[in-house]
Amino acid sequence: MALNVDEKEYLKSGSVTLAKVIRGVEFIKNTREYSDKVPGRDGEYYFGSEFEAGLISLPCFVETTPATWDAKEAEIMGYLNPKLGEQALTFANRPGKVYNVVYVGQLKFAEEGPGYRKFTLPFKYYTGKALASAQSTLEGSGTAVNSGNEACPCVVEIVGPVTNPTVTIGGVEMTYTGTITASDTLRIDTEKYSCTFNGVNALANYNLKFPQLGVGANYVIAASGGTTRVKWFNRWI
Secondary structure, eight states: EEEEEEEEEEEETTEEEEEOOOOOEEEEEEEEEEEETTTTTOOOOOEEEEEEEEEEEEEEEOOOOOOTTTHHHHHHHHOOOOOGEEEEEETTTHHHHTEHHHHEOOEEEEEEEEEEEEHHHHEEETTTEESSSSEEEESEEEEEEOSSOOOOOEEEEEEESSEEEEETTEEEOOOOBBBEOTTTTEEEETTTEEEEEEEOOOGBBBBBOOBBOEEEEEEOOOSSSEEEEEEEEOEEE
8 A cells, every 4th residue: 555645644545534733743754873992002993884764753643532543543553553564654845756665663642632643653774774756767778867876786687589688877887798689688686696688697697796776967878789778666765
């Protein structure tokens, strides 16, 4: 299922309205730092940082009564059940971006009255990044534009006929040794560090280069024969 906060700031699952979202949504990103100490030296050596999983807190409001709250709570939790796995969460005011989230924590009341309840819905997105809602594709040589603000992996697909194809992305040569006919597909996934030939592991014939698309323009040189496609989802931190 997919969740959406629409232009009127209602949280919905499909056509079902779950709650009104109050202004003040929080997007929290923590970092993990890598460092170490050396005996006899002051301070620490810094080896870099990375983002941990992100947290999204949705402050919400529903009109209800003590008599109907249990049913409303059950309805909300039915759509947010973590056993459903990751769900796509989108916001009308963040067009083109998707957060794959899981409901975490507890439904805690911030305030309640005879005809309403306020509470916060906590979500976790494990990638720590928002993905584009639509995949971008470049066929043949040209410029692959990463419109996000984070380097992103890509999938390179080569359909023959071509022998010993080389595809270059941002100056990095990706070379496969072998013949690809018009009915074959070579697929290189730079996120999963995989190379498959018609779905079968083909890393033994690949030079093990897995470039990512940097932010902005990335020049691509396609294989000398057949058809080369580069596919990717822009990412934002």
